[in-house]
Amino acid sequence: MLDDLDRRLLEILIKDSRTSLKDLAQQVGLSSPSVAERLRRLEDRGVIRAFTVEIDPQALGYTLQAIVRIRPLPGKLHIVQKLIEEIAEFGECDKVTGDDCFVARLFVRSIGDLDKLLDRIADKAETSTAIIKAQPIRRRPPPLAATAISNP
Amino acid sequence: MLDDLDRRLLEILIKDSRTSLKDLAQQVGLSSPSVAERLRRLEDRGVIRAFTVEIDPQALGYTLQAIVRIRPLPGKLHIVQKLIEEIAEFGECDKVTGDDCFVARLFVRSIGDLDKLLDRIADKAETSTAIIKAQPIRRRPPPLAATAISNP
DNA sequence: AGGCGTCGGTCCAGATCGTCCAGCATTTGA
DNA sequence: TCAAATGCTGGACGATCTGGACCGACGCCT
Structure with missing residues (x-):
């Protein structure tokens, strides 16, 4: 479904979606056109629903x-x-x-x-x-790994 | 708290956080260094918690x-x-x-x-x-306007 | 009123980045 | 086995970002 590079790209983007293609490329060891292409495909496939901004209410x-x-x-x-x-x-x-x-x-x-x-x-x-008195977990995405279930 | 320009910038970024400074600048009628500066301040003030990516589970x-x-x-x-x-x-x-x-x-x-x-x-x-059978409202930020409460 | 500091803005130029394209290696399938 | 498809790279070129110099509005103090 997702390969390792996709997962690493997503993890970086979850932390900062404005990371430049060049930085992404360096961090995962690809060229920037490849990264651009992968992001395009992740959007096409619907894995990435949107690049957005998290606002503090x-x-x-x-x-x-x-x-x-x-x-x-x-x-x-x-x-x-x-x-x-x-x-x-x-x-x-x-x-x-x-x-x-x-x-x-x-x-x-x-x-x-x-x-x-x-x-x-x-x-x-x-x-x-x-x-709501506290938020032990603020909105976070599900695990990206392909494996079945959280470490038991 | 937020002025009108800030709100417009946030609204654009909520839809696409990878919008370039130049585009943002054009859409709100500022120069790109000013936009960069505003974003920096919004982050400092904690209004923008993070630029992130929304993933479809x-x-x-x-x-x-x-x-x-x-x-x-x-x-x-x-x-x-x-x-x-x-x-x-x-x-x-x-x-x-x-x-x-x-x-x-x-x-x-x-x-x-x-x-x-x-x-x-x-x-x-x-x-x-x-x-969960359906999601009538997927995660969205609260209204950005300074006014008290949703149109009555 | 005048002087001054601050804030937020513009403009510009050098540095950085993104995109397009040609070319190459590997895999796939007929 | 070969042709097509896929996914990558590097380089060139145009677009974008960044930092600095500068400017005007505003508020404050004397």
Whole structure:
């Protein structure tokens, strides 16, 4: 799926996606046109979804994050989903099996904002909210290695 | 906090962090040294946490994702946290208020792997797992605007 | 008001980088 | 066995980045 060089390139880019082709080339021992070609193919294959920038929500004033479990009332599923998508403070939302239909992450600047935003869903769904106290693991990609499972 | 130019730069970089300084400069109407300087400051201030690459777990064979709520048994909190951090398939973990101590995201290649990984925690914590069926919102940053709250 | 420091900007030139192309080695498949 | 395909390299050339000199706006102090 990925060869060793691809993995090394990705690992470097995960740390700094603005690394120049020349640097990448040096670090993996290829020429820069080869690296350019490999990156192009990784994008084509969809392995690289995007080169992007990770922004610190705190630095923007979002001092609070919450995980919200959302159970739409009967018949309200689509309205609720649309609402969630439209509220930009939802930074992530997964539709899951089980009682809770959605699990979402909410960025807010204050408890007041949290309350205001949840109020906009309150008449269409039951929610339960857990405030995030710490982030032992911040978003990271899955292991790149081809092997089956994390070292046992 | 951020001025309009900063916001525009960030928006461009969120879409493609490899955009050249020259392009950035053109798009916001500055010279490229000024843009370089602004980016440097955004990094210094911690607004930009990293330039990185978004990888598609599916393209790597991780066809399954799950949200796992984890409630360590009495006295096991730290051991459990350490264990979670060490298992690379955990792609995210938040420590939250409420009964569930941790909420984590797990990337796996099969239901079998899911079971194997959860087994490694099973004797130290209660877990409840929800399989992700769809992702209405994939990871996105909070709104960059300085205004209080999403359009009401 | 005038002087001065700072901040953020421009312009320019030398250094660095990316891209295109021709050519070569290795692998693949008919 | 040979032809085509693949993946790489090196070099040339154009594009981009970087650092320095300089400039204007602004706020502050005297």
